[in-house]
Amino acid sequence: MPIRHAVIHQIDKKPDGSPAALHLAGATLPESVAIDNLLYDVADTYNAKQGKAWGFFHGESGAYPLSGWLSKYMAGSTDFLEFTREAAEHLTRLMEESNLTTGGHVLFAHYQQGMTEYLAIAILQQVETVSVAADLSVSVSRNLDTTNLSFAARICLSEWQNNPKSRQYISFIKSKSGKKISGYFQDFIGCQEGVDGPGETRTLLKAFSDFVESEDLPEDSAREKTQVLVDYATSQTKRGEPVTIEELSELIDEDRPKAFFDYIRNKDYGLSPEIPADKRTINQFRRFTGRAEGLSISFEAHLLGKRIEFDQGAGTLMIKGVPTQLVDQIKRASQA
Structure with a gap:
């Protein structure tokens, strides 16, 4: 997946109510194997994540400014670094309003997969790891954790620009804990759910x-x-x-x-x-x-134990909620 531009900003935010501090990158990340591997790992974790929602942008407004900044970037009016800086400042303000959230390193990546362009946004946390040197000494280092994603979204830029009627060009992780926990991130993206x-x-x-x-x-x-x-x-x-x-x-x-x-x-x-x-x-x-x-029987496996019960000893199936059409046929046959 060729990466056109990528940058990481840092938001230092603790859940104790202390003010958030934003540390902006001075330049986009140069091409490297490291950033390729980082995006690949993030994408792999994101794709495997269950419970994602799909939607589209709210109309651009003061409450939802990201789509407007993104439009300017795609039109060439601003560069990628400026776009992500504005976005990171907006995200920090939303974080500041939520005492339930922690900061992290915010990855923005504009990349291409096949003929399709995407923008990935993910908040990554750091984890401590222990490494062993050639002389068998050990040291502790801090690395970005790509195996756990709670706040991430992917925007299909190609579909957004070429299919304005689409209601599913944005996907994002939807928290199981409800909007109170992750609603600020969805508001940051400016996304409303369009497809169930x-x-x-x-x-x-x-x-x-x-x-x-x-x-x-x-x-x-x-x-x-x-x-x-x-x-x-x-x-x-x-x-x-x-x-x-x-x-x-x-x-x-x-x-x-x-x-x-x-x-x-x-x-x-x-x-x-x-x-x-x-x-x-x-x-x-x-x-x-x-x-x-x-006798012909066919049913979906997830119904077993719910609408369909199996008695192995007796070799019988008990069906709850028999299809109406079948019930009608049986009634007519019994009355004949």
């Missing part, structure tokens, strides 16, 4: 389940296609890329590459062409299928 990643993922999986059922596929084929979906979605989340419905359709059925795509298009699922897949939801998705003597 877990909800979109659940809808995609529902559409896939409906598709498999409509195709009346053999057990092995259904299991194979499920694994293709899981593998593809997992790979995309690791890369930080969305799931593309058309590409997924081609992978699911190479002989009929448009089958799943057309099925979704002709049904009222309301799915976008690209979906920011939720890793946790994908990991929960597996299908159990089986057929024997006129």
Whole structure:
């Protein structure tokens, strides 16, 4: 991933209410293996992070000035260092208002991956490590911790500039502790949520389940296609890329590459062409299928123990919330 510009500023902020101190870098970071490795490690941790949210910029205002500064930088009116300095000063002011936050080293990186440009922003903490020299002496050093990210965001600059109607060109880590803890960072980015990643993922999986059922596929084929979906979605989340419905359709059925795509298009699922897949939801998705003597059963693995209970000793399944369509068919048959 070629890095166009990168810089690190430091905000010294303790959670005891003492004033925050901002230490601005005097220049952007020169090209080096070290900064390449740093960004790679940050991106790797960020992509693997669960619970990210997706959205787009609020309209530029005094409360949300970052998009305006970023626009000037992208237009060439200001340079990267000036843009990040303004941003770091704004972030410091927001930190100052929150006694629940600590400072850190703020990484800004404008980089390219393939044909797409991104801006990554992450607050990194330091950790102490022990190293051993050639003479077997030991020393303690402080290093940036790239394995733990609580405050980070990635802006797809290409999509932001080329697709103004998009509602998912920004992703950011959403704290499990609620807005009180991390709301200031979302306000700093000036981002509002535009896409419900877990909800979109659940809808995609529902559409896939409906598709498999409509195709009346053999057990092995259904299991194979499920694994293709899981593998593809997992790979995309690791890369930080969305799931593309058309590409997924081609992978699911190479002989009929448009089958799943057309099925979704002709049904009222309301799915976008690209979906920011939720890793946790994908990991929960597996299908159990089986057929024997006129009986066909297929259900998603996460339903086991919830809507479906298995009694191993008796060899029985108990289903809660039987589909309405099936209930109606059974009622009509029993009344005939």
